[in-house]
Amino acid sequence: MSTSLQQPAADLQPARAQDFREPRIVGDCGSAADGPTLLVVAGLHGNEPAGVRGLERIFDRLRADGCMPRGRLVGLAGNRAALEIGQRFIDQDLNRVWVAERLADLRGGGERMTTEDREMAELDAIFARVLAEARGLPFLLDVHTTSGPGPAFSVLHDTLLNRRFGRALPIPIVLGLEEELNGTLTDYFTELGAVALSVEAGQHDDPRSVDRAEAALWIAMDVAGLLPEPYAPELESARALLEVEGRGLPEAVEIRYRHDISRTPGFRMMPGFRSFQAVADGQPIATDGTGTVASPQPGLLIMPLYQRLGDDGFFLARPVRPMWLDLSTVLRRLQLERWLTRLPGIRAVPGRPGTYVVNRHIALWGPRRLFHLLGYRRRDHSPSHLVMERRPEPAVHGSEEASGGAR
Numbered sequence: 333m334s335t336s337l338q339q340p341a342a343d344l345q346p347a348r349a350q351d352f353r354e355p356r357i358v359g360d361c362g363s364a365a366d367g368p369t370l371l372v373v374a375g376l377h378g379n380e381p382a383g384v385r386g387l388e389r390i391f392d393r394l395r396a397d398g399c400m401p402r403g404r405l406v407g408l409a410g411n412r413a414a415l416e417i418g419q420r421f422i423d424q425d426l427n428r429v430w431v432a433e434r435l436a437d438l439r440g441g442g443e444r445m446t447t448e449d450r451e452m453a454e455l456d457a458i459f460a461r462v463l464a465e466a467r468g469l470p471f472l473l474d475v476h477t478t479s480g481p482g483p484a485f486s487v488l489h490d491t492l493l494n495r496r497f498g499r500a501l502p503i504p505i506v507l508g509l510e511e512e513l514n515g516t517l518t519d520y521f522t523e524l525g526a527v528a529l530s531v532e533a534g535q536h537d538d539p540r541s542v543d544r545a546e547a548a549l550w551i552a553m554d555v556a557g558l559l560p561e562p563y564a565p566e567l568e569s570a571r572a573l574l575e576v577e578g579r580g581l582p583e584a585v586e587i588r589y590r591h592d593i594s595r596t597p598g599f600r601m602m603p604g605f606r607s608f609q610a611v612a613d614g615q616p617i618a619t620d621g622t623g624t625v626a627s628p629q630p631g632l633l634i635m636p637l638y639q640r641l642g643d644d645g646f647f648l649a650r651p652v653r654p655m656w657l658d659l660s661t662v663l664r665r666l667q668l669e670r671w672l673t674r675l676p677g678i679r680a681v682p683g684r685p686g687t688y689v690v691n692r693h694i695a696l697w698g699p700r701r702l703f704h705l706l707g708y709r710r711r712d713h714s715p716s717h718l719v720m721e722r723r724p725e726p727a728v729h730g731s732e733e734a735s736g737g738a739r
């Protein structure tokens with residue numbers, strides 16, 4: 333039934349033979365011929381093993397029952413070399429490298445200079461095989477944890493299908509992070525036309541993060557349509573666990589500010605902050621080489637940095653009313669973008685379908701917000717102009733059904 337992923341071919345072995353404690357393939361259960369494929373990657377950051385432990389629990393349970401989901405579940409460990417030493421990455425962040433040029437270079441036999449090049453080449457080869465065997469829309473879940481404390485939440489590229497995946501989990505959705513981060517794995521899979529979501533399952537070493545990761549996995553299997561009925565009790569307790577912790581949190585938030593620390597050494601969050609904590613305009617929340625860092629606007633703190641590696645000190649978000657989510661679903665289905673260039677200050681880019689340049693001095697009302705509603709992301713910007721690009725929206729027959737129980 334299951335294909336040969338458990339025995340990686342010789343060309344999947346790293347160029348420099350190394351043996352790591354974490355196997356690449358955490359599990360591979362079921363068959364792509366029997367239903368949808370859900371690919372789960374955990375530990376893409378080496379100091380985030382909770383997702384790998386959550387995956388092991390799922391596979392232990394599935395194997396005990398004969399390994400028979402209604403489709404195929406593949407679980408992979410991300411950055412094995414970094415997991416070995418419990419560090420975010422060795423040479424480069426493995427969740428910022430998934431861009432076309434780099435992949436083309438690796439596939440073309442380009443020199444694999446860094447530890448992460450080798451990790452990426454191995455993962456890429458496995459992805460290619462799994463995706464080639466998948467029937468219908470494949471699903472990707474990328475499991476992470478955060479250095480600071482806080483509840484579980486999801487991060488997605490705002491296509492309608494990804495959003496349905498995200499809304500099926502009873503945890504807040506964070507929108508707009510993808511405009512701040514380049515080369516993430518979910519970005520790459522969304523561009524490939526998959527349904528992709530990443531979940532932040534809590535603080536790195538909190539044992540409850542393993543529970544949250546496991547819960548998210550049960551629900552993701554259900555959303556993808558993989559879960560046979562005997563697992564209803566697991567699904568119910570997974571929902572209950574995440575619902576209790578998510579009580580009182582907004583359904584969705586959008587990122588309004590990123591605090592980039594790549595050029596300012598010495599950044600330190602003050603102790604005691606957590607994700608989704610409200611902070612006031614001007615409230616001191618960190619220090620760096622220049623002194624005190626105050627919050628530049630009121631908002632909800634997202635992912636305050638309490639570790640050495642990383643370029644993002646913290647993010648600030650604000651709640652998105654569910655009405656806006658519903659409105660944007662309707663607007664996208666109506667394909668209103670045909671009318672965009674009739675608005676002042678907005679023009680299409682010749683030769684680049686789905687791309688518009690906005691003159692910020694001329695455009696009338698919140699152009700970025702309008703484009704977000706219609707499913708566009710910011711690709712580039714300057715004080716005077718914005719470049720907005722449409723996210724790929726897979727047009728596959730039966731795609732609504734492919735999302736199964738997603739709302």
Ligand SMILES: [Zn+2]
Pocket residue numbers: 376377380476477
């Ligand atoms: Zn991570």
